[in-house]
Amino acid sequence: MKRKAIAVWNGDIKSGAGHLTTQSTTLNKTQYSFNSRFADGVGTNPEELLAAAHAGCFTMKLDLDLTQAGYTVESLETESVITLDNGKITLSELTLKAKVPGITEEKFQELAAGAEKTCPVSNAFSFEIKLNATLIA
Known part of the structure; x- marks a missing residue:
């Protein structure tokens, strides 16, 4: 592709x-x-596009992993914040809120961490990635 x-x-x-x-x-x-x-001009920028790509890719990969593990996802919402520091992208921080009935916290965290490590966009980045995953009852 x-x-x-x-x-x-x-x-x-x-x-x-x-x-x-x-x-x-x-x-x-x-x-x-x-x-x-x-600044606060109208339009997009490369960092915003990277954030959208990372949030979207990670969320789709996690949905795939959860489905393959036998869970039915009710909702996944991921925010990615890209940090640009002194002309260099240094971090993508993913914040996930998920509703996945019947999953344990331990299994949820395991699958979320795995998806972060294996989504194609995460693999393309050489800077730090942080994941904050919250399972909502």
Whole structure:
């Protein structure tokens, strides 16, 4: 499988702007700029996209692992916060809230940790990943 995205940029880093388009066109000329990355400007940015990719991939992998282990998932909600520090991405912190009837806390934590280690996006990252998983009754 291959997926693609196209980035277009015009102008200098501070006053210029660009847009991103993904193969599926879910992002279709979605704007990004210096302000959307480093201030409160409108648009997206690479770190936000990495956070979305990590949260989505991990959540899907955990759902697969839970299903294969015989559990029926009621809901999984994952937030990923990407930290950019001195020009380097240093951390993705995953915070998971899950409703999985009939699973023990121990088994839930085991499967969540396993999914974090084996989801393709986690494997692509060389920076630290932290997982905070909460099972909701």
